Amino acid sequence: MIIATYNRRDTCLTIKGHAQSAPKGEDLICAAASILAYTAIAAVQDNDEKYLPSITQHDGEMRIVCNPSSSYITPCRRVLDTIYTGYEILANEYPDHVRAKREE
Numbered sequence: 001m002i003i004a005t006y007n008r009r010d011t012c013l014t015i016k017g018h019a020q021s022a023p024k025g026e027d028l029i030c031a032a033a034s035i036l037a038y039t040a041i042a043a044v045q046d047n048d049e050k051y052l053p054s055i056t057q058h059d060g061e062m063r064i065v066c067n068p069s070s071s072y073i074t075p076c077r078r079v080l081d082t083i084y085t086g087y088e089i090l091a092n093e094y095p096d097h098v099r100a101k102r103e104e
Helices: 028-046 073-093
Strands: 002-007 012-016 053-058 061-066 098-103
Touching: 002 028, 002 073, 012 028, 012 073, 028 053, 028 061, 028 073, 061 073, 073 098
Parallel strands: 002 098
Antiparallel strands: 002 012, 012 061, 053 061
């Protein structure tokens, strides 16, 4: 199961696990979850000087933590809010394979 955890206060998005809905290389749920993670990484890196991201990637885990100044926290949260909405949609459509958790 993929678990996407979003801590909005700390501007932190963590994605762990595998969907295991099909063999490796054929898992469309995993592909959807992965592209959301890579989109989040690209978005925060495009604003590297504003959002000050720290990105960690291991097999089956991605973690994005941003440390924006107070003037950039709202736009940074909007980016992560949008990506997290994608995980909520996946979780609603595929509850046996994806879970989305929001921490405030």
